[in-house]
Amino acid sequence: MAHQDDAPQPRTRRRGQGELEGQVLAALGRAQGPVSAGWVQERLGGDLAYTTVMTILTRLMAKNAVTRKREGRSFVWTSAADEAGLAALRMRKVLDGESDREAVLASFVTALPPGDERLLRELLGQAEGQEPDGEAER
Template sequence: MSAGTPTTVVRQGRRRANGALEGEVLTALQRAEGPLTPREVQGRLAGELTYSTVVTILSRLHAKEVLTRTPRGRAYAYAPVTDDCGLAARRMHKVLDGRPDREAVLTRFVTELTAVDEALLRQLLAVGGR
């Protein structure tokens, strides 16, 4: 396997990249009315993921600071730290924080916006007092 090739999990002839599995787990948690244990998450997912696979995915998402966890019995119950839009904003911040030339990144980002998105961004910045 070459560097950068995503690992996959095979279940019933279906291949899913680890990122897809994380997305499915995150979606299940976002749809829940409260924190879920790994067993509860496993029950909400299509397919036959093993309990240990679900625990691994939840642990990875927690390590990425996408989920919080609190003890519940002998397990942890997991919940997303924010909604889908908030997670997208966090990812954008991490990308920006990981680049040495923030101005260049922001300039490129803004110059590639559609006219509608540019107008929305200007409106949001004006309302925010910036």
């Protein structure tokens, strides 16, 4: 006879790639100023180890998505990018890893749905107006 303790435990859902980074950035975005890793851990719930939070913060710092400064014997962390900014950093990293940037960009643009393509053109037009000396191309 099986005891109740022997019953299979429900598996904890595994987070998707980048999901935890997004959650950490969202927590930092809600902070009123620089915060400790412990503060971030508390906001994310009790199932994450402190070391996991530190690993994510360190990875985000390597991606320039967060900054840290020493405060006493530890560090405090500040968001330098929101979730959209982090996604943009990932996209840029993929693009930087390709040898034929033009082909990658052309393939990306032609695969966009019409609404997204239109939005991208609008955003590029706005960015062009912000270029120093009126130069839009490098």
